Amino acid sequence: MRLDVVSIFPEYLAALDVSLVGKAAKSGLLDVHLHDLRDWTHDRHRTVDDTPYGGGAGMVMKPEPWGQALDALAPADGPTQPRLIVPTPAGRPFTQELAYELAAEPWLAFACGRYEGIDARVASYAAERMRVDEVSIGDYVLNGGEVAVLVMVEAVARLLPGVIGNPESLAEESHSGDGLLEYPVYTKPPAWRGYDVPEVLLSGNHGLIAEWRHEQSVRRTAERRPDLLAAWGDVLSDQDGAEGVR
Numbered sequence: 556m557r558l559d560v561v562s563i564f565p566e567y568l569a570a571l572d573v574s575l576v577g578k579a580a581k582s583g584l585l586d587v588h589l590h591d592l593r594d595w596t597h598d599r600h601r602t603v604d605d606t607p608y609g610g611g612a613g614m615v616m617k618p619e620p621w622g623q624a625l626d627a628l629a630p631a632d633g634p635t636q637p638r639l640i641v642p643t644p645a646g647r648p649f650t651q652e653l654a655y656e657l658a659a660e661p662w663l664a665f666a667c668g669r670y671e672g673i674d675a676r677v678a679s680y681a682a683e684r685m686r687v688d689e690v691s692i693g694d695y696v697l698n699g700g701e702v703a704v705l706v707m708v709e710a711v712a713r714l715l716p717g718v719i720g721n722p723e724s725l726a727e728e729s730h731s732g733d734g735l736l737e738y739p740v741y742t743k744p745p746a747w748r749g750y751d752v753p754e755v756l757l758s759g760n761h762g763l764i765a766e767w768r769h770e771q772s773v774r775r776t777a778e779r780r781p782d783l784l785a786a787w788g789d790v791l792s793d794q795d796g797a798e799g800v801r
């Protein structure tokens with residue numbers, strides 16, 4: 556997979572060279588290209604922003620540098636086009652499902668906005684020739700898109716074949732498809748500062764362990780993410796009787 560990231564702070568994305576994503580890049584699974592948006596400005600101050608039409612606080616990113624950046628990275632007459640991801644508080648939610656979808660793409664481009672965002676015409680211009688997704692990583696406000704790109708690239712890269720050491724671990728994760736949160740995990744020592752590992756996990760009885768883990772997942776989901784339990788409601792009432800999960 557090829558990844559292009561455009562930002563006025565490309566050094567922010569240096570973290571992509573570390574750990575898992577860095578390993579994927581070095582092993583050729585990921586071909587990461589970072590770009591400074593100011594390379595597509597031509598005035599003395601390398602200006603990327605201007606005041607908002609209609610008034611209001613803050614500044615808006617000018618369309619022309621972005622237009623030139625997109626034309627340079629993915630020429631209109633090129634054989635293929637990337638899928639463009641634009642982080643924004645006003646975007647569709649980034650989910651594990653979208654991460655799997657993006658992991659199947661051969662070429663992703665990320666546009667990191669700053670200030671109050673990017674002139675809206677840039678997404679329209681890009682959509683003339685590439686798929687554009689405006690994506691939010693959560694209902695909180697960041698100062699720019701770079702952190703969101705780090706989040707999305709990590710979530711996507713770890714799904715690529717060969718990146719994760721043990722692909723089986725992907726199946727048991729929270730949000731991994733059964734809609735439940737992950738069960739609590741433990742390792743040695745069996746007793747630690749007055750806390751013991753649940754006996755069942757030391758029993759070697761894999762049926763009981765699986766049952767305990769599922770019950771823990773359901774309990775955690777009910778406590779922390781009842782919104783995810785909606786899909787499990789009817790299943791719970793059947794299997795767990797009137798008790799259900801308190």
Ligand SMILES: Nc1cc(-c2ccc3ccn(Cc4ccccc4)c3c2)n[nH]1
Binds near residue numbers: 645694
């Ligand atoms: N999930 C999520 C994404 C962002 C995000 C992404 C890109 C940008 C570019 C500029 N800002 C600052 C901004 C603050 C408020 C209103 C509009 C823009 C951004 C924030 N915040 N939270």
